[in-house]
Amino acid sequence: MKFKDLGSYLIIPAQADQPELYLYELKRLEWIFIVVRWVWVPIVFLMAWLHHPDQTELMMALGGVLGFFNIIACLLNIRINTPDTQRVLGIAMLVIDTLLAWGVILVFVRDFYTAAYAGFVYIILEAAVRFGIIGSLSMALVFILGLLGAFLYREAAFEVRFSTSGYAFWTALMTIVSVAVGMIVHEGRRQRRQSEIYLKENTLLTERHRIARDLHDTVLKTLQGLSLEARALGNKMPSAKETARYVEEVCSRTSREIREVIFDLRSESVEEGAGSQLSRMLSDWSKTTGINGDFNLSGADIALPPQTVHQLRNIVSEALTNIQRHASASHIQINMYISHETLHIEISDNGRGIGRNADDLHSFVAEGKLGIAGMKERAELLGGSFSVSSDPAGTAVKFSLPVEKESNK
Known part of the structure; x- marks a missing residue:
């Protein structure tokens, strides 16, 4: 897969006309998050070992909880067979991921290592991919309010002075990240929907042109030939002249109707004004x-x-x-x-x-x-x-x- 295609691979439409395809998209997305969570576990252990050896047991407990819920997610992702249930699973796992991310942040609440916030950046990304810009902004708000509580708790528990500049920095950073990620996902979904609509319209237009071409090359030419034969028959047999003229008239009328059908089939835009169509119709008729x-x-x-x-x-x-x-x-x-x-x-x-x-x-x-x-x-x-x-x-x-x-x- 090319790197430029990664966005469209991760971004699924908010709705889909085909439930089976939509369910497949949701399941594929959930498998991606499941794999990412398995990557989280060694990262959590590494952070604990490097920065807080005394918190290793707590970090192992958090990693165990994450692994347990990830196994449950694997089993459910295999068995679920409706889009609505799949979305409920996605919401539940987003809540669990959010709580575990806050667990990691609270472990490092005293020193506030920058690496502790990497988990919440992932949460914002997950919320954006699942629910668009509303999801990313909601997670940013959760982070901002939770971070305020964490700063106040650190000041009360560890007598560390509340850092207004630090809080403002992380608030601004997470807001920018959430808006940027949300807009990227929103634009990706819009472009994907437009691509799908264009593909459907292009396929339909190609098929309409094929039918119009077949009508012109087969039925219309057959009617034209039949009309000429009827005229020739009327000239050769005066007794059949009236019948031949009637056949010729019917062929001519049917040919005109088929030309109208061909014109409609070849119309490339249903948004073309009625006036434009009638004007062109009159011009062709006059010629x-x-x-x-x-x-x-x-x-x-x-x-x-x-x-x-x-x-x-x-x-x-x-x-x-x-x-x-x-x-x-x-x-x-x-x-x-x-x-x-x-x-x-x-x-x-x-x-x-x-x-x-x-x-x-x-x-x-x-x-x-x-x-x-x-x-x-x-x-x-x-x-x-x-x-x-x-x-x-x-x-x-x-x-x-x-x-x-x-x-x-």
């Missing part, structure tokens, strides 16, 4: 049909949920298809604006109009012309409204959809 089109967005753009965007694009696509087939228009205009948490869209053209009552949807359905009825159903499905107005100067399709206020960009 294909040769009909001039203008898009006007009043106010800020808005990001909509994927399902809403899908229905919105279907409504606009159907309106554009009707204009191309029936309106004989030379120009269309799409206006979009948001008012009172409602998205309003108007699609108007300068064509010849529908030539009948545009709101009489039953007549369109009776004739098998389901486009306008389908647009109305899609709008109402999203909780919106839909209307059509027409005269010899052109047709206007208007619909509105409710949107959440916080979605505004």
